[in-house]
Amino acid sequence: MHKIESKNVNFYYGTNQALKDISLSIEKNTVTALIGPSGCGKSTYLRLFNRMNDLIDNTKLEGQILIDGVDIYAKSTNVDTLRKNVGMVFQKPNPFPKTIFENVAYGLRVNGVTDKKFIEERVINSIQQVALWDEVKDKLKKSAFELSGGQQQRLCIARALAIQPSVILMDEPTSALDPISTAKIEELVYELKDKYTIVIVTHNMQQAGRISDTTGFFYMGELIEFDQTKNIFTNPKEERTQNYITGRFG
Amino acid sequence: MDKDLKISRKKKINQAIAFSLFTFLSYFIVAILFVILAFLIYKGIGVLSWGFISEMPTDGMTSGGIYPAIIGTLILVFGSMLFAFPVGVMAAIYMNEYVKDGWIKRFIKLMTNNLAGVPSIVFGLFGMALFVNKLEFGDSILAGSLTLGLLALPVVIRTTEEALKAVDDTFRQASLGLGASKWQTTSKVVLPIAFPNIITGLILSIGRVSGETAPILFTVAAYFLPKLPSGIFDQVMALPYHLYVISTSGTNIEKSREMAYGTALILIIIVLISNLAASRLRKYFGKKVKMN
Ligand SMILES: Nc1ncnc2c1ncn2[C@@H]1O[C@H](COP(=O)(O)OP(=O)(O)OP(=O)(O)O)[C@@H](O)[C@H]1O
Ligand SMILES: [Mg+2]
Numbered sequence: 001m002h003k004i005e006s007k008n009v010n011f012y013y014g015t016n017q018a019l020k021d022i023s024l025s026i027e028k029n030t031v032t033a034l035i036g037p038s039g040c041g042k043s044t045y046l047r048l049f050n051r052m053n054d055l056i057d058n059t060k061l062e063g064q065i066l067i068d069g070v071d072i073y074a075k076s077t078n079v080d081t082l083r084k085n086v087g088m089v090f091q092k093p094n095p096f097p098k099t100i101f102e103n104v105a106y107g108l109r110v111n112g113v114t115d116k117k118f119i120e121e122r123v124i125n126s127i128q129q130v131a132l133w134d135e136v137k138d139k140l141k142k143s144a145f146e147l148s149g150g151q152q153q154r155l156c157i158a159r160a161l162a163i164q165p166s167v168i169l170m171d172e173p174t175s176a177l178d179p180i181s182t183a184k185i186e187e188l189v190y191e192l193k194d195k196y197t198i199v200i201v202t203h204n205m206q207q208a209g210r211i212s213d214t215t216g217f218f219y220m221g222e223l224i225e226f227d228q229t230k231n232i233f234t235n236p237k238e239e240r241t242q243n244y245i246t247g248r249f250g
Numbered sequence: 251m252d253k254d255l256k257i258s259r260k261k262k263i264n265q266a267i268a269f270s271l272f273t274f275l276s277y278f279i280v281a282i283l284f285v286i287l288a289f290l291i292y293k294g295i296g297v298l299s300w301g302f303i304s305e306m307p308t309d310g311m312t313s314g315g316i317y318p319a320i321i322g323t324l325i326l327v328f329g330s331m332l333f334a335f336p337v338g339v340m341a342a343i344y345m346n347e348y349v350k351d352g353w354i355k356r357f358i359k360l361m362t363n364n365l366a367g368v369p370s371i372v373f374g375l376f377g378m379a380l381f382v383n384k385l386e387f388g389d390s391i392l393a394g395s396l397t398l399g400l401l402a403l404p405v406v407i408r409t410t411e412e413a414l415k416a417v418d419d420t421f422r423q424a425s426l427g428l429g430a431s432k433w434q435t436t437s438k439v440v441l442p443i444a445f446p447n448i449i450t451g452l453i454l455s456i457g458r459v460s461g462e463t464a465p466i467l468f469t470v471a472a473y474f475l476p477k478l479p480s481g482i483f484d485q486v487m488a489l490p491y492h493l494y495v496i497s498t499s500g501t502n503i504e505k506s507r508e509m510a511y512g513t514a515l516i517l518i519i520i521v522l523i524s525n526l527a528a529s530r531l532r533k534y535f536g537k538k539v540k541m542n
Binding site: 050052055057058080081083084086087088090091092094096097106107110111156159160163 | 350351352418420421422423424425426427428429430431434438439442443
């Protein structure tokens with residue numbers, strides 16, 4: 001069974017169709033990169049996997065999206081349960097106005113976990129997973145805003161990991177970061193693959209090439225090509241993919 | 251080449267003109283404020299003394315202090331905020347976080363904006379009809395506070411809405427994405443971020459409320475009441491109304507003139523202090539918010 005499956009997905013903002021007939025499948029424990037020029041629908045598509053587009057008024061979805069074989073838009077699907085299973089990391093680091101510790105504990109607390117020891121273990125474990133522990137272990141009670149942008153972004157990843165999702169969505173997670181922080185996050189993504197299935201939107205071709213197993217190229221709401229990353233970058237079947245990758249437009 | 255130079259010179263001159271105009275206008279506004287303040291200080295400083303702010307008025311309000319009016323105004327401001335703040339903030343939360351875009355939202359918006367444009371005397375009449383007469387609160391702190399609160403409501407709603415709108419949507423998405431409910435997201439993430447701006451709105455509306463005369467005229471203000479209230483069903487004196495009384499219908503207007511300026515000065519000082527407090531609190535909470 002595929003981890004994620006998208007079947008003939010159309011998506012509309014009002015009357016504007018943002019996604020056209022997208023079908024693809026993503027395997028467990030892989031990194032999938034979504035690339036394409038600005039406005040082609042990458043973020044829109046990504047937000048479908050944790051039903052974040054539900055928050056936007058006047059939208060319409062056609063087709064099906066399955067995670068672990070379950071239609072996540074079916075009436076019987078609980079949105080909270082889905083969102084706990086599908087973590088998300090955003091373009092700009094957005095820690096909550098809380099301490100470093102409470103940022104990571106947030107997901108546990110809002111889901112009703114009260115066991116102090118359990119929370120503490122999980123928080124420490126999550127911060128260790130994103131390789132931030134050494135940098136913050138002495139200031140867990142300090143505001144998360146005191147961290148650098150790159151540290152904040154890793155904290156946001158830790159925050160997502162704390163509730164143990166199986167899928168992690170990342171929307172241009174390094175575009176606001178410096179090269180060193182970017183390298184750290186890329187390394188992290190590579191390591192997290194062992195435990196999670198990751199879908200990442202990026203404008204950075206090298207990044208897609210470095211960290212992903214599979215790449216999807218979007219253009220004006222359509223999925224032009226979806227294949228193993230090495231095929232996309234060395235031997236794309238579509239001319240538009242070729243043009244985009246070589247920087248001729250976009 | 252020549253032509254380019256000409257254009258760039260023309261640009262420079264235009265810019266210089268625009269710049270000096272804006273500079274002049276902004277200093278002009280500051281100057282007006284200073285002139286008003288200087289005028290009040292000049293006319294009113296003579297009566298200012300510890301006695302003026304701590305004693306009851308005497309001799310038909312031509313001498314003595316304005317203590318009960320100061321306390322009355324403070325009570326009314328506090329009472330109105332006790333009503334307007336929770337109601338206004340909740341309304342704004344509902345509008346911004348819960349209602350979907352559509353005609354209902356537009357309608358509520360239109361109405362709150364219209365409410366902001368209603369003359370304050372109309373609020374006074376309404377307050378008298380509803381709180382004083384219909385609900386039988388009588389002329390009282392309760393009736394006056396509620397009326398003033400209604401007046402402040404649109405301001406509180408609008409500033410809170412602006413504050414909530416300024417919170418980046420990805421904070422909401424991040425919280426909801428962790429399985430938090432809408433209310434958890436609003437109360438634990440959105441409100442703390444918006445709080446400094448909400449507080450600013452609150453205090454600005456305090457400034458507005460403390461100077462209003464018309465809404466308290468028929469609902470609470472006493473012409474002359476040289477004692478402090480003992481409960482929320484008592485009347486009180488209030489600064490703006492006291493000012494009005496001793497300038498227009500006091501026992502001896504000429505003799506009260508200086509006291510009137512003193513009263514105006516105190517009123518302005520209260521407004522200025524609350525504005526100052528607004529920016530202080532905003533900074534304080536701006537820092538603190540990141541900490542819990
Ligand atoms: N909230 C929204 N309401 C209406 N239209 C939207 C909304 N968000 C996106 N769109 C439209 O949907 C289309 C796809 O937008 P989307 O943000 O998914 O693109 P993207 O590929 O992520 O672009 P970028 O690389 O710039 O982030 C665009 O035409 C955009 O204008
Ligand atoms: Mg995007």
